Amino acid sequence: MPTDRSREVYDFVRAYTLRHGYAPKLREIAVHLGIRSRGVVHRHLRALEDEGWLRIEPERARGVRLRGHAAAGRPGQLPLLGRIAAGRPIEAIPGEDEIDLSEFFVNHNRFVLRVAGNSMIEDGILDGDMVVIEKREMAENGEIVVALIDGIEATLKRLQRNRDGSLTLRPANSNMPPLRYAAARVRIQGVVVGQFRSYR
């Protein structure tokens, strides 16, 4: 959040909007904060917009829109426009016009790993990608896990539990063989819950 005063502006806009169903005017914001100048308020709103907290419809009275009411006002939201595919322009998806990234990334027990190597390439996890790991010791069949083998070697593989209690770790790469281990040799460190990649 930009600054103290901007935060107060945001809090008021948010409270007002939730109560009335529409945004306050600059003057109303100003009065509430004891500011005489609408220009000052506008500057605060602009700062908030730059950091993604809200959107301003230009020249419109009450033209301030909160970004995503669900996320308790945290940034991390992007408009979800629609599907792209072969055929027709981008369609807006009705009822799903915004995607809350924070819900996905705001973590309880998560961290990021940068992936090296191509062992999971057929699952779309490429060299250099970031994977979001949720720290836990248990994992279910078919989940992609960070497994520590013999306490010295950590890998990213898909987990398969065998009937005899042993574990098979399957790479997603036809050139690499699945590896089977006694349960005692493998310690699950976490499970992949997300992945992302930056193109620049």
Add this chain to the structure above:
Amino acid sequence: MPTDRSREVYDFVRAYTLRHGYAPKLREIAVHLGIRSRGVVHRHLRALEDEGWLRIEPERARGVRLRGHAAAGRPGQLPLLGRIAAGRPIEAIPGEDEIDLSEFFVNHNRFVLRVAGNSMIEDGILDGDMVVIEKREMAENGEIVVALIDGIEATLKRLQRNRDGSLTLRPANSNMPPLRYAAARVRIQGVVVGQFRSYR
């Protein structure tokens, strides 16, 4: 940790940050520790920064950022633990112990598309993935773009500009042929700047 007093500073900064979502001002830290001088607090913060416990954004009010695991729990930030690969346990990456997601995702001119189809599968973009698009009309050679063809068909392809001015749109899928169009038929709507995927 540098010294006892620095530890007290750090503890307060951490507690304050986790509770409020933003860092305290130097003055607030000083009051809490019974110090009269902001300069003293600044010296402690500098010492903590030198040892990697936090980061100071210069000249910024509330510009102290916790680093590493301390930051976990704040939206937009996840600890970046290190690389995972074949061989040895997770290594911490020195100097890169934190990744700011909000900087990447929260942006003025971006939106998300859900990808349908497998035309970019060899670039690791799978059916159902989300791609982050930055709205712009220009794109450079080799960038992955959202292209609108003849005003009716939007696709995700890698852009190649040919010498004669025409454009080639290359799928990342050996089963699909590259398509060549006159420049007039193609309108770039945006460029892929990121991608992510949720595993549940």
Add this chain to the structure above:
DNA sequence: GCAAAATGTTCTCCTTTTGTTCTCATCGAG
């Protein structure tokens, strides 16, 4: 529909607050 009022926007000028950098003083341990 039209004019007046209100609203949003941009600007410049100003004060206060904050972070930053100093120097100097104190105190305790080795």
Add this chain to the structure above:
DNA sequence: CTCGATGAGAACAAAAGGAGAACATTTTGC
């Protein structure tokens, strides 16, 4: 005594915050 840690406080640059004028556009009142 010397050194390091700590504090006080002054001085300064930058950021944060505000006032108000001027203007364009929208909204409102009739």
